[in-house]
Amino acid sequence: MEYSANAKNNSATGLLIILGILIFSYTVIRAFLLAITWDEAYTYLEFVRNGKFIPDKFDQMSANNHLLNTWLDIFFVKCFGVNEFVLRLPSLFGHLLFLFYSAKLVTNFENKGIIFCSFFILNVNPYMLDYFSLSRGYGLSWGLMMTSVYYLFLFQSKGYRKLFAIISIVLAALATLANFVLLNYCLALYGFITILICYKYFNSEGARSNKIFKIIKELLVPSIIIIIFLGIIVPFLFHFKQAGTLFWGGQKSFWTDSISETINRNLYELKFNLFIHWLLKAFMLFVVLAGCIFIGHKYFKTRATIDNLFVAALITLIGFIVLSTTLQYYLIDTPYLTDRTAMFIVILFNLLFVVLINEFSKEKPKAVFLIYSAAGLLFFHFAYSSNLKYVLDWKFDADTKGVIAELENQRPLNELKSNQTIGTHYLYSPSLDFYRATNKIDWITCDIFDDSTISKYDYIYLSLADFERINNDNLTEIKIFPITKSILAKVNF
Numbered sequence: 321m322e323y324s325a326n327a328k329n330n331s332a333t334g335l336l337i338i339l340g341i342l343i344f345s346y347t348v349i350r351a352f353l354l355a356i357t358w359d360e361a362y363t364y365l366e367f368v369r370n371g372k373f374i375p376d377k378f379d380q381m382s383a384n385n386h387l388l389n390t391w392l393d394i395f396f397v398k399c400f401g402v403n404e405f406v407l408r409l410p411s412l413f414g415h416l417l418f419l420f421y422s423a424k425l426v427t428n429f430e431n432k433g434i435i436f437c438s439f440f441i442l443n444v445n446p447y448m449l450d451y452f453s454l455s456r457g458y459g460l461s462w463g464l465m466m467t468s469v470y471y472l473f474l475f476q477s478k479g480y481r482k483l484f485a486i487i488s489i490v491l492a493a494l495a496t497l498a499n500f501v502l503l504n505y506c507l508a509l510y511g512f513i514t515i516l517i518c519y520k521y522f523n524s525e526g527a528r529s530n531k532i533f534k535i536i537k538e539l540l541v542p543s544i545i546i547i548i549f550l551g552i553i554v555p556f557l558f559h560f561k562q563a564g565t566l567f568w569g570g571q572k573s574f575w576t577d578s579i580s581e582t583i584n585r586n587l588y589e590l591k592f593n594l595f596i597h598w599l600l601k602a603f604m605l606f607v608v609l610a611g612c613i614f615i616g617h618k619y620f621k622t623r624a625t626i627d628n629l630f631v632a633a634l635i636t637l638i639g640f641i642v643l644s645t646t647l648q649y650y651l652i653d654t655p656y657l658t659d660r661t662a663m664f665i666v667i668l669f670n671l672l673f674v675v676l677i678n679e680f681s682k683e684k685p686k687a688v689f690l691i692y693s694a695a696g697l698l699f700f701h702f703a704y705s706s707n708l709k710y711v712l713d714w715k716f717d718a719d720t721k722g723v724i725a726e727l728e729n730q731r732p733l734n735e736l737k738s739n740q741t742i743g744t745h746y747l748y749s750p751s752l753d754f755y756r757a758t759n760k761i762d763w764i765t766c767d768i769f770d771d772s773t774i775s776k777y778d779y780i781y782l783s784l785a786d787f788e789r790i791n792n793d794n795l796t797e798i799k800i801f802p803i804t805k806s807i808l809a810k811v812n813f
Contacts, residue, residue, distance in 0.1 A: 331432065332409075332427065332432040332435040332436060333423075333427055335343055335436055336423045336426075336427065336435070336436065336439050337423075339439060339440065339443075340420075340439075340443075341438070341742065342418045343419065343444065343449070344369065344412075344415060344416065344447065344611060345556070345611065346706070347386055347411075347412060347415050347449055347452040347453045348412060348453075350449075350453035350708055351390075351404070351405055351408040351411070351412055351454075351710075352404070352405045353708050353709075354404065354453060354454075354512075354709070354710070354711060354718075355404070355710075355717055355719065355720045355721035355722075355751065356404050356407075356455075356717065356719055356721070356751050356754050356755070357454060357711065357713075357714035357717045357751065358454065358716075358717055358750050358751060359454075359456060359714070360407060360408075360454055360455040360566055360749060360754075361403075361456060361750035361751045361753065361754035362384055363384055363385065363393070363405060363456075364383070364388075364393070364402070364455070364754060365754060365757065366384070366385070366690075366749060366755060367384075367385045367390045368390055368393045368394055368397060368402075368407070369402075369757070371394055373390075373391055373394070373584050374418060375556075375752040376437060376573060378559040378562070378563040378565065379563050380564050380565050381533060381563065381565065382559070382560055382561060382565045383500070383542070383565040383568070384558055384565060386456060386457025386458075386459060386460075386461075386498055386499055386500075387457075387490055387497050387498070387556075388410070388457060388494060388497040389411070389456060389460055389498055389499075390410070390412050391457065392410040392413075392460075392623050393406075393407050393409075393455060394408060396409050396410070397632045397798055402758050403758065407455035408453060408454060408455045410455070410457075410460050410498075411451065411452050411453065411454055411455060411456065411458075411459035411460055412452065412453075412459075413463070414459040414460035414461070414462060414463030415450065415452035415458065415459055415463060416463070417463030417464060417466060417467050418443070418452070418459075418462055418463040418466045418739075419443060419469040421463075421466045421469075422439060422442045422443060422466055422640055422671075423439055424470055425466075425469070425470055425473060425671070425672065426438040426439050426442070427647075429678045430682075431460055431609060431678070431681060431688065432748075433688060433691075433692065434677065434678050434681060434688060434691055435795040437674075437691045437692055437694070437695035438674035438677075438678070438691065439674070440695045440698065440699070441670055441674055441691070441695055442667070442670055442674065443672060444699070444702050445586065445670075445696055445702075446701070446702055446705040446712075446749060446805035447497045447585050447586045447588050447660075447663070447685075447699070447795055448586075448663060448666075450711040450712055450713070451557070451660060451663070451684055451705055452710070454711060456499075456537075457498040457499040458498075458499050458663065459679065459705055460495075460498040460499070460662055461495040461496070461498035461502045461664070462495075462663070462664060462667060464492075464494050464495035464498060464706060465491070465492065465495045465502060465505055465664055465667070465707065466667070467594060468488045468489075468491035468495060468505075468509065469488075469513060469668075470483075471484045471487045471488035471491065471722070472484075472488045472509065472512075472513070472633060473484075473633075475513065475514070475516070476629055476630060476633060477489060477630075478522065478548065480517065480520050480538075480735075481625040482538055482542075483515075485513050485542055486541055486542055486545065486735055487550075488511055488513070488544065489506070489508060489509060489513065489762050491504040491803075492509045492510075493506055493545065493549045494504055494545075494647060496553060497550075497553075498721075499663070500553070500556070500557065500662075501661045501662075502664060503553065504640075504641045504644045504645055504648075504657075505572075505637070505664060505668075506546075506549070506635050506642060507640070507644060508640030508641050508644060510542065510546050511640055512633060512636050512637055512640065513542060514539060514542075516758055517535055517538045517539055517634060517635075519739055521534050521535050521538075524802075529806055550693075551752035557624075559650065561654075565620065566654055566655065568655065568658075568661065569654070569655025569656050569658050569661060570584060570655055570656040570657075570658045571655060571656070572656070573656065574642060574646050574649075574656055575601075576646060576656075577655075577656035577657070577662075578645065578656050578657050578658055578662045578665065579601060579604065580597070580601065581658045581659060581662075582658060582659055582662045582665075582666060583597060583601065584597070585598050585659045585660070585712065585713075586666065587701075588690060588705040589704065589705065589712065590687060590701065590704065597797045601613065604669060607669070607672060607673050607676065608635065608638065608672070610676065611631050611632075611635045611672060611676050612635060614628065614631065614676065614679065614680070615628060615629075615631055615632045615635065630675055630680050631672065631675055631679060632675050634671060634675060635671040635672065638665065638668055638669065638672065638759035641665060642665075650702070659713070660713060664788050666700040673694070674691060676690045677760050698752060706793075707716070709803055710803055714781070715803070715804065716735065716747055716748070716804055716806075717747075717748070717751050717800070717804075718803040718804055719801035719803055719806060720748060720751040720752060720755065720784045721799070721802045722801055723752065723761065723781055723806075723808055724752065724755040724756075724761070726730075726799055726808055727742070727761075727764065727779065727808070728761070730779075730810070733765075735790075736805045739763075739765070740763060740764045740765075740779070741764065741766075741767050741776065741777050741778050742764055742765075742767070742777065742778065742779040742780065742781055743769035743770070743774070743776075743778075743779070743780045744766070744767075744768070744769055744780065744781040744782065745768070745769060745781075745782060745783065745786060746768050748781055748806075749766050749768060752766045752781070753766050756775075764779075766776070769782060769786075771789075771790045771791075772789075774790070774794065774795075774813075775794075775811070775813040777810055777811045778810070779798075779805065779808065779809065779810055779811060780795065780809050780811060781807070781808045781810075781811075782807055783804070783805070783806050783807075784800070784805045784806065784807060787809070792809070794811060794812045794813055795807060795809040795810065795812065796812055797809050798810055798811040
């Protein structure tokens with residue numbers, strides 16, 4: 321995994337470009353087609369539309385404001401107007417970063433098959449790709465994190481040049497501004513870079529005092545960056561804590577919430593029995609333990625190289641992140657990361673897996689079958705799960721755009737009433753309000769449905785289960801929507 325252009329990999333690079341274009345086209349098409357989701361709509365209505373770069377009040381939903389994503393959305397909306405695609409441009413930019421820098425990492429491998437399969441494993445995950453098509457900070461933060469990891473690799477492979485460490489830390493800080501949970505990665509990265517610099521100088525020749533001076537000199541700029549960044553970000557976190565906005569996550573354990581539940585989301589509605597779930601969790605443990613044994617063996621045999629030390633870097637980062645999130649839970653009662661908030665750990669694990677297999681294959685060529693098998697399984701998983709209609713975490717919003725179109729079609733041309741009301745569940749309300757605001761639909765207002773006062777609504781839009789629970793004698797069903805099975809009905813009073 322030497323940092324040099326490998327002429328043998330030119331054909332593999334061409335394949336990666338083709339695959340990258342196909343994957344990016346998938347997220348671009350979805351960013352254009354998918355209906356707005358609850359969190360996206362709330363972010364636009366509460367933060368982007370108001371044009372405020374710095375929040376001046378904090379409530380239970382303040383963590384919905386992913387700062388860097390919001391700032392970019394404010395800029396893009398001013399330049400191009402507002403629609404779903406414009407709001408999702410920051411995430412698409414994050415996806416480009418992720419594709420480009422994951423490709424730059426794996427093209428340092430020597431085996432063409434491993435290069436292609438590694439890129440596929442890192443990039444073809446339906447749950448992850450959901451967030452590269454949404455106006456949330458997750459996709460942008462993952463793209464910045466992958467870029468940061470690449471510069472960490474350069475820091476190790478190019479003689480611990482301070483510039484690469486600084487770039488990596490700055491990118492990690494930007495990733496945190498895109499999604500605050502990446503603070504765990506940012507602090508883990510700074511800690512690991514500190515360890516590397518200390519190790520570098522304490523193993524060099526010279527007086528101890530001179531070594532300490534060199535360490536302080538090397539860490540000065542990265543430390544200043546971290547201190548300034550924490551000075552900016554920590555007050556936000558305290559405000560979030562006081563406002564009770566840090567409620568998303570689990571309360572059981574890192575293993576249950578951050579691993580088990582996140583695996584469930586990554587399966588993307590595929591129904592597997594309990595044995596398969598345990599097998600996947602055992603596989604994750606096996607990869608981490610195998611990596612630790614591999615690095616320990618290489619180190620004690622004095623056969624450590626830049627290649628296998630990058631395995632150590634990834635294991636250390638993951639270990640620091642696990643420790644960080646666990647300490648946060650016990651010290652400040654912050655929930656364990658889960659589902660989308662824990663996906664950056666899955667990304668780092670996938671990177672560990674492909675780098676480790678690449679190292680194993682140099683001594684055990686048959687190890688390549690592990691990565692071939694993993695890529696094959698992921699291909700079938702993606703083929704089954706990919707779609708252009710919904711994202712998993714907000715599937716209930718998949719038909720919202722269709723509801724607005726149907727309401728516009730249903731409005732009687734000869735009726736001049738301009739204060740009509742639609743009653744709906746709070747889960748549908750922000751998305752409906754988004755389309756009302758952006759399409760300038762002012763003849764109807766949205767209200768949270770109360771089944772004791774159905775007569776005050778002109779329309780109702782509810783899930784099938786909610787619709788069946790109410791008295792629908794005075795309702796005329798307009799349409800059952802295909803994905804969510806939700807119902808739009810006219811109220812006859």
